[in-house]
Amino acid sequence: FIRLIQPIIQHKLAHDRSDYISNGLVIAHVSRELSEFEHTLQDVYFFDGPSVLDAFLADSDIFSAWVNAERKSAIDSYMETIADPGAFKQLYEDEVLDRDDPKPTRIAQNVVMLISDIAERYAVVPSCMQQLQFLSTTQFPVVIALVEDVEGEIDEFSRISLAFIRDASSNVSGSGANSPFAAQLRRLASWYQTVWYVEEAARDWNDSAIYVDMWAAVCCHARALGGDADPRDWRDECDDWGEKDRKVLDDCATLETNEEWLDGGIWERTIKTLGELKQRILELMSRAINKDTVGQLRAYRKKANWASEGVGADADVKVSIELSGLLPELSQLVSVLSELLPFSGSVYLLRSLAAELDMFLVDRVASAHQFNSSGGWQFAMDVSAISRVLHASAGGSALQGPSGQLLAKAMECARILSCSLDGEELPGNSDMALSLSEWAPAILDAATDDKEAMLVLGKLGVKHLSIEQIRQLVKRRVDFAATFSSPEMF
Numbered sequence: 001f002i003r004l005i006q007p008i009i010q011h012k013l014a015h016d017r018s019d020y021i022s023n024g025l026v027i028a029h030v031s032r033e034l035s036e037f038e039h040t041l042q043d044v045y046f047f048d049g050p051s052v053l054d055a056f057l058a059d060s061d062i063f064s065a066w067v068n069a070e071r072k073s074a075i076d077s078y079m080e081t082i083a084d085p086g087a088f089k090q091l092y093e094d095e096v097l098d099r100d101d102p103k104p105t106r107i108a109q110n111v112v113m114l115i116s117d118i119a120e121r122y123a124v125v126p127s128c129m130q131q132l133q134f135l136s137t138t139q140f141p142v143v144i145a146l147v148e149d150v151e152g153e154i155d156e157f158s159r160i161s162l163a164f165i166r167d168a169s170s171n172v173s174g175s176g177a178n179s180p181f182a183a184q185l186r187r188l189a190s191w192y193q194t195v196w197y198v199e200e201a202a203r204d205w206n207d208s209a210i211y212v213d214m215w216a217a218v219c220c221h222a223r224a225l226g227g228d229a230d231p232r233d234w235r236d237e238c239d240d241w242g243e244k245d246r247k248v249l250d251d252c253a254t255l256e257t258n259e260e261w262l263d264g265g266i267w268e269r270t271i272k273t274l275g276e277l278k279q280r281i282l283e284l285m286s287r288a289i290n291k292d293t294v295g296q297l298r299a300y301r302k303k304a305n306w307a308s309e310g311v312g313a314d315a316d317v318k319v320s321i322e323l324s325g326l327l328p329e330l331s332q333l334v335s336v337l338s339e340l341l342p343f344s345g346s347v348y349l350l351r352s353l354a355a356e357l358d359m360f361l362v363d364r365v366a367s368a369h370q371f372n373s374s375g376g377w378q379f380a381m382d383v384s385a386i387s388r389v390l391h392a393s394a395g396g397s398a399l400q401g402p403s404g405q406l407l408a409k410a411m412e413c414a415r416i417l418s419c420s421l422d423g424e425e426l427p428g429n430s431d432m433a434l435s436l437s438e439w440a441p442a443i444l445d446a447a448t449d450d451k452e453a454m455l456v457l458g459k460l461g462v463k464h465l466s467i468e469q470i471r472q473l474v475k476r477r478v479d480f481a482a483t484f485s486s487p488e489m490f
Contacts, residue, residue, distance in 0.1 A: 009034075009052050021061055024069025028121040031057065031066075035124035054126055063130060070121070070138040074114045078142055081110040082149055088190040100342045102197040105190055111146050112201045115139045123210055128217045129241060129249040135214065135266065136235050143270055146198065147277060150191050154284060157188070181292055182336050185285060189340035192281045196342075199274035206265035215266045220252035221245065232269055286349050289333065290356040296326045300382075301364050306375030306417075307478045319385040320378060330389045354390055354406050361386075361410035366417060367469070370478045376417025383410045408464045415461060416473045421480060432460050437483065440474045443467070 013020075013030070020027050034053040042048070057063050081087055087107040097103055104112075122134040205211050215231070222231040241249075265271075300322040319327070337346040361383060371379070387406045405411065415432055423435040439456065442448050450467045457463070457470060465473075474480060 006050075006052055009037075010055065013052070013056055017059070017062065021065040024065035024067075025073060027062060027066040027069070031124050032121070051126065053124070057125060057127065057130060067134060067137050070118055070134065071141065074118060074138055074142050075145070077114060078107075078110060078145055081107050082145075088187075088194055090190065090193065099338070100344075102200050102342075103193045104197045105194045107146065107149075108194040108197040111142055111198055114142050115201075115205070119205075119210060127246065127250050128214060128252070129238075129246040131210070132214055132218070132234065132238055132249065133241075135211075136238050140235070140270070143198065143202075143274075146194070147273060150195060150277060150281075153191060154280060158284060181288075182332075184288065185336060186340060188281055188285045188288070192278060192285075192341065192345065195274050195278045195281065199271060199278060202267045202271045202274060206267040206271065211266045215264065217249040217252045218266070221248050224248045232264065282345060282348055286352040289349055289353055293326070293330065293333075293353060294356065294360055296329060297322075297360065297364075300326070301360075301368075303365075304369065306379065307370040307372050308375070319382050323382055323385065327385060327389055330386070334389070350390055354387075357386060358407045358410050361407065362413055362465075362469070366410065366413035367472055367476070369476065371417045371476050372479050373418050373421060373477070376414060376419070376477075380411070380414030380418050383407055383414050387411070409469075412462045412465050413469075413473055416470065417477065419477075421477075421483065434460060436474070436477060436480050440477075440480060444471055444474060 020030065031053060034056060038051060038053055057066075084106065088105045091104050091106060091109060102108075118134065118138050122131055125131050125134070218231040218234040221234065222229040300320065303320060303322050334346075334350065337349060340346075341349070366379065369375075391406055416436075419432045420435045422437045439460065443453050443457070453467055457467075462470065
């Protein structure tokens with residue numbers, strides 16, 4: 001009876017063939033119906049005869065019509081969404097999702113749904129080779145389109161990145177969370193969230209059964225080819241696959257191959273590409289934040305009264321007035337980043353900013369001006385104030401780099417610049433065990449071995465500055481220079 005029904009079905013399929021070719025998406029529905037019909041025959045009636053679905057999809061015109069229709073439908077949907085001005089708008093409020101969960105934008109959700117829906121439709125295809133052709137021709141192009149569009153946005157943004165620099169002569173930049181700068185950060189963060197959402201989806205796809213089976217098949221195929229064949233290169237070859245390749249791909253049931261391939265997956269390279277793009281966005285945000293923050297330190301860099309600060313500085317001295325605008329802005333920046341990015345992303349940006357500020361404070365302030373010990377104490381207060389804002393915002397020790405301390409070099413500069421000149425203890429002196437007059441002459445002496453000098457300085461709490469930087473800082477102490485004015489030293 002079953003063998004009598006099959007020719008009737010095949011006749012109906014042949015009769016409607018032209019309709020299927022002209023409307024390829026109908027083939028997906030027909031294939032699903034045929035798959036369910038054949039599963040019923042196998043499960044209920046134990047039928048193990050020839051497959052009508054196999055024969056139906058073996059028709060190259062039928063299969064091509066389906067693939068082309070899926071590709072066109074996916075690309076059309078993607079293009080319609082990406083063209084919308086709100087394509088990168090976040091779909092849900094921040095309160096709905098945890099901070100460390102990717103927040104989907106319209107275009108990200110569109111991409112993930114397209115790829116998931118296509119896979120659900122072709123999951124009924126018996127041939128693994130045909131499934132791989134679907135993946136290569138209909139799904140990967142959607143992700144590639146997203147990557148290219150985001151890269152285009154990044155390139156355009158980088159081209160006009162000078163817009164990040166605040167105009168110090170006007171108030172057009174605004175301030176805080178509502179400033180144009182914050183709006184630009186939100187724009188960058190929307191690209192980050194978009195890429196991150198698709199990347200996480202790709203990781204899930206990589207572990208799902210249908211794609212695990214595909215990966216097993218391409219690994220078997222690479223093993224059959226021998227030599228240096230790499231299963232990750234399958235996309236370069238799939239257009240030329242023939243019947244021999246199909247037999248290898250369709251007959252592979254398990255992943256028994258080189259161990260180096262076991263941790264891979266069919267989406268491995270896509271995941272890598274998305275991860276690199278995500279990192280590129282973070283680096284662009286980092287450059288923008290660093291540039292903007294350093295731009296706000298112009299007045300601080302020009303502060304020139306470090307050597308005339310009152311001796312015996314009050315322990316309750318406030319930070320320099322030139323920092324009064326930066327500190328609240330820095331605090332607001334941290335708050336904005338915590339809203340826009342996962343914890344790891346904001347920590348990355350703040351570590352980068354801390355490194356930039358550390359270099360700025362050393363090179364453009366401590367090494368560029370003359371100081372007395374009270375001016376050094378003022379500098380120490382300033383560095384500590386900046387460090388506290390960054391440290392409190394980022395969850396404490398998570399922000400600390402390899403040195404174990406934020407602004408480590410700037411803090412050491414402050415210790416040297418505020419070190420007691422001759423052992424007299426003043427309120428503003430650092431806690432170095434020796435006075436400047438006790439250790440600095442030896443450091444400046446050309447006959448002193450650099451390694452031995454650094455050992456001594458290490459015991460005094462100076463471990464991150466180079467010996468040359470330390471010598472330059474000592475020479476910046478006007479009170480020391482006045483006392484020890486030997487030409488060999490200076």
